[in-house]
Amino acid sequence: MGTWRLYAAVAVSGFRRYATYRVATAAGVFTNTVFGLILAYTYIALWDERPGLGGYDQSQAVTYVWLGQGLLAAVAVLGGGFEEEMVERIRTGDIAIDLYRPVDLQMWWLAAEAGRAGFQLVGRGVVPMAFGGLVFHLALPADVGTWLAFLVAVVLGVLVSFAIRYIVALLAFWFMDGTGVQQLAVLAGIFFSGMTLPLNVFPGALGELARALPWSALIQAPADILLGERTGLGLLRTYVFQAAWAVGLLAVGRLVQSAATRRVVVQGG
Amino acid sequence: MADVEERRDAYRGFEPVGGSRLVDGLRVYRLIAWMWIRSTMAYRASFAMTVFGNFAGTALDFATILLMFSRVDELGGYTLGEVAFLYGLSSTAFGLAELMLGSTDRLGQRVRDGTLDTLLVRPAPVLAQVAADRFALRRLGRITQGLLVLGYAFVVLDISWTPLKALLMPVMVVSGAAIFAAVFVAGAAFQFVAQDASQVQNSFTFGGTTLLQYPPTVFAKDLVRGVTFVLPLAFVNWVPALYVLDLPYPLDLPEWVAFLPPLVAAVCCALSGFAWRAGLRSYRSTGS
Numbered sequence: 440m441g442t443w444r445l446y447a448a449v450a451v452s453g454f455r456r457y458a459t460y461r462v463a464t465a466a467g468v469f470t471n472t473v474f475g476l477i478l479a480y481t482y483i484a485l486w487d488e489r490p491g492l493g494g495y496d497q498s499q500a501v502t503y504v505w506l507g508q509g510l511l512a513a514v515a516v517l518g519g520g521f522e523e524e525m526v527e528r529i530r531t532g533d534i535a536i537d538l539y540r541p542v543d544l545q546m547w548w549l550a551a552e553a554g555r556a557g558f559q560l561v562g563r564g565v566v567p568m569a570f571g572g573l574v575f576h577l578a579l580p581a582d583v584g585t586w587l588a589f590l591v592a593v594v595l596g597v598l599v600s601f602a603i604r605y606i607v608a609l610l611a612f613w614f615m616d617g618t619g620v621q622q623l624a625v626l627a628g629i630f631f632s633g634m635t636l637p638l639n640v641f642p643g644a645l646g647e648l649a650r651a652l653p654w655s656a657l658i659q660a661p662a663d664i665l666l667g668e669r670t671g672l673g674l675l676r677t678y679v680f681q682a683a684w685a686v687g688l689l690a691v692g693r694l695v696q697s698a699a700t701r702r703v704v705v706q707g708g
Numbered sequence: 709m710a711d712v713e714e715r716r717d718a719y720r721g722f723e724p725v726g727g728s729r730l731v732d733g734l735r736v737y738r739l740i741a742w743m744w745i746r747s748t749m750a751y752r753a754s755f756a757m758t759v760f761g762n763f764a765g766t767a768l769d770f771a772t773i774l775l776m777f778s779r780v781d782e783l784g785g786y787t788l789g790e791v792a793f794l795y796g797l798s799s800t801a802f803g804l805a806e807l808m809l810g811s812t813d814r815l816g817q818r819v820r821d822g823t824l825d826t827l828l829v830r831p832a833p834v835l836a837q838v839a840a841d842r843f844a845l846r847r848l849g850r851i852t853q854g855l856l857v858l859g860y861a862f863v864v865l866d867i868s869w870t871p872l873k874a875l876l877m878p879v880m881v882v883s884g885a886a887i888f889a890a891v892f893v894a895g896a897a898f899q900f901v902a903q904d905a906s907q908v909q910n911s912f913t914f915g916g917t918t919l920l921q922y923p924p925t926v927f928a929k930d931l932v933r934g935v936t937f938v939l940p941l942a943f944v945n946w947v948p949a950l951y952v953l954d955l956p957y958p959l960d961l962p963e964w965v966a967f968l969p970p971l972v973a974a975v976c977c978a979l980s981g982f983a984w985r986a987g988l989r990s991y992r993s994t995g996s
Contacts, residue, residue, distance in 0.1 A: 462904035473911040476931070477919050481776075481783070484926040488780040619754070622761040626768060635772040642778045 445542060446550040453554025457562070464562045467512060471567040475508040478635075479575055493639035498578040499666050500637070505571030506662045507634050509564035510593065513556045514600045514657040516628045518621065521552050521601075522608040526621070529611040535703055544700075545692060549601055556597040580667060588674060592661040595681035599656040602688030603628075609692065612699035633659035653684040733836035740840035748845055755846065762849025766803075769921065770795060770857055784926035789864035790953060791923060796858025797945035798920035801884030803851035806913070809839045809889050810847055812896035813910060816903040825993050835984060838896065865953070873952045876966065883969035884944035890976035891916060891941075893984050900987035916941045924950075924958045932958055943972040 457464070479501050486497040495503065511517065525548060528534045537544055571577060580586065607624045614620060629635065631654035638649045638659045649655060660677050663669045669677045748755050773795065777788045786794075815838055818824040827837045867873070895909030902908065916935075924932050924946050936942040936959060950957050951966030 460904060462902055463907065466902070466905035466907035469905075470907040470911045470915070473915040474918065477915065477922070477927075480927045480931070481922050484784040484922075485776055485780060488782060492779055619757045619761065622758075622765070626761070626765055630768055630771070635768070636775055640779060641775060 442542065446546060449547060449550035450554035450557070453551040454558045455554075457555050457558040467563050468566045471508040471511060471563060472570050475505050475567050475571055476574070478504045478508075479571065493637050494668065495637065495639070495666070496578070498576045501571070501575045502577040502579060502666060503637055503662050505568050505575075505577065506665060507658050508567045508571075510560070510596070510658050510661060511634065512559035512563040513593065514596045514632070515556070515559075515604065516600075516625075516632050516634050516657060518604070518625045518628075520555055520604065521548050522604045522621065525605075525608040526611040529608070538700055538703065545605060545689070545696060548605065549598075552601045553597065560593065578666060580665065585665060585667065589661055589665040592656075592664045592677065592681060595678065595685055596657045596661055598685040599653050599681060599688065600628075602685055602692055603653060605692040606688065606695055609695045609699050612702050628654055628657070631655065632657040633662070637662070639663075653688060656681040656684055729833060733833040736832040737836040737840045740837060741843035744840070744843035745845055758846040759849045762846045763853050764849075766799065766850040766853045769799075769918070770853070773921070784923040786923040786925070786955075789861050790955070791921070792857050793861035793865060793953065794923060794945055794949055795921040796854050796856075796861050797880060797884065797949055798917050799854030800851055800858060801854075801881050801944050802888050802913070802917035803847065803854050804881070804885035805888035805892055806850060807844075807847040808885075809892035809896075810844065811841045812838055812892050813899075813906045813913075814838075814841065815896045816899035816906050819900065819903045819991070822993065824991070828991075828993075834988060835893070835896075867952060868954065876948055876952060880945065880948045880969055883973040886973035887941065887944050887969070887976050888913065888916065890973070890980040891939075893977075894980040897980065897983040897987035900991050912939070916944075920945050929958065936961075940972050940976065943969045 482500045482504055483497060486492055486495070486500050490497065492500070512519075525534075528537065537547070540547075572579070603624065607621055610620050631638070631649050631652050633649075633655060638646060638655055640646075641649045650659070660669075660681055664674060664677060770792075773788075773791060776783060777791075781787070783791060815824070818827070818838070824834075824838075827834050830837065891912050892909070895912060899905060899909065916939075919927070919935065920941060924942070932942070936947070947957060947961070948966045948969055951963065957965075
């Protein structure tokens with residue numbers, strides 16, 4: 440019981456930590472809005488040319504843009520969550536202190552990340568979405584149920600995103616400089632999360648591959664739910680897909696973690 | 709503790725005599741940039757990887773455009789070759805500006821942690837020091853990618869070349885780089901005021917180049933007016949490129965405006981220079 444209170448406290452402090460960066464948050468909102476505007480117009484041109492592309496109508500496509508911009512920071516497609524800090528602690532050796540604590544390393548970072556994601560969802564999600572709603576006609580659902588179903592998918596997306604980045608961060612135990620791997624992971628995330636283009640627009644086998652990879656759980660899956668493309672059995676299937684990747688990747692993370700921590704040599708002194 | 713202004717005055721005597729501020733600034737820039745290049749080159753494999761990463765990262769933008777064109781033949785009435793032409797020009801011009809001034813987005817960080825003071829007390833122009841700081845040769849990745857896409861556009865497009873059009877090409881790239889450079893400097897000046905807002909600068913730099921990668925016909929008229937008359941990014945590529953491609957500009961502008969980029973660039977650089985000096989003058993150290 441006490442452990443869960445601790446993780447909750449870590450999550451709350453993660454939330455409050457990011458809440459202090461008000462100017463940075465406002466600047467991030469501004470960036471999301473600018474890119475949302477540019478993308479929305481290109482999508483409109485694209486759907487003008489091919490109505491119904493990828494199973495979306497034009498206002499669904501535009502809604503997808505603003506959803507993507509709103510979710511971007513929460514599911515950390517561009518990185519920038521706990522992993523930089525964790526890699527730094529691995530490099531400096533401070534990770535030894537973390538391992539010495541009577542808490543689970545993975546759960547500790549996950550709790551902090553949950554707090555961060557919660558703040559980013561509200562702090563950087565609402566305003567771009569509202570702006571998008573003012574300038575364009577958005578296809579947003581009116582019923583609370585769809586919004587709740589969407590939020591569940593966002594939580595699962597945050598879990599998958601964390602699980603991927605946790606493994607990437609742990610690689611710093613082997614590579615003295617993990618920048619290269621981190622960079623590759625971010626590139627894969629940008630492309631395969633559906634941030635630049637909805638994955639159902641990707642052609643043929645590339646599309647099938649993109650939709651099967653874990654990154655599709657970050658933006659594509661929650662977006663499809665909010666846009667009303669996943670109901671009933673389809674909704675369940677989406678959850679199972681996201682949860683399976685989350686569980687699988689978290690488990691891999693634990694394996695990598697135990698292999699990594701066996702490498703730790705604490706220097707006395 | 710002495711005021712920053714005073715400290716700067718105290719060092720004024722050490723400034724090299726004779727050379728103008730510009731020559732002095734360029735010399736300082738070259739020295740610092742060279743130092744960073746040598747330090748990067750100490751780890752060649754790592755350097756090669758970061759150049760590739762930069763190349764691949766920027767190539768994703770064009771991959772997205774290719775994916776779009778796998779489903780359509782035209783976007784806003786433009787073919788893939790024409791979009792590639794716009795993309796290559798924007799990317800190359802932006803890449804040059806980013807290579808020279810990309811580090812200026814760290815200014816807010818420097819203001820926050822107080823390390824800007826170190827630069828202020830050195831007898832060298834602050835802008836040159838800020839711009840050359842962590843000079844990143846890996847940014848050649850974006851320029852390479854932009855030039856490759858531009859090369860592709862040359863191959864697939866059937867441009868009816870005239871000497872004037874051929875001359876306009878290099879002028880366009882250099883002026884475009886200067887316009888983006890002005891945006892970088894103005895953005896840095898803004899960070900003296902809003903120290904935590906490097907993302908705002910990124911919206912105009914990275915956002916600007918993304919905007920210009922797509923045809924102007926895609927965007928709302930007011931947005932096109934804004935980037936033509938207010939923040940004249942359209943002169944980086946849209947206006948001169950459409951002259952080269954013999955396509956009409958969405959706003960009814962006379963043809964000769966295609967030759968304005970050098971003038972627009974000069975005005976932008978002058979204005980951002982004023983902004984930078986105003987920002988620097990308003991700077992008060994955290995005193996730590």
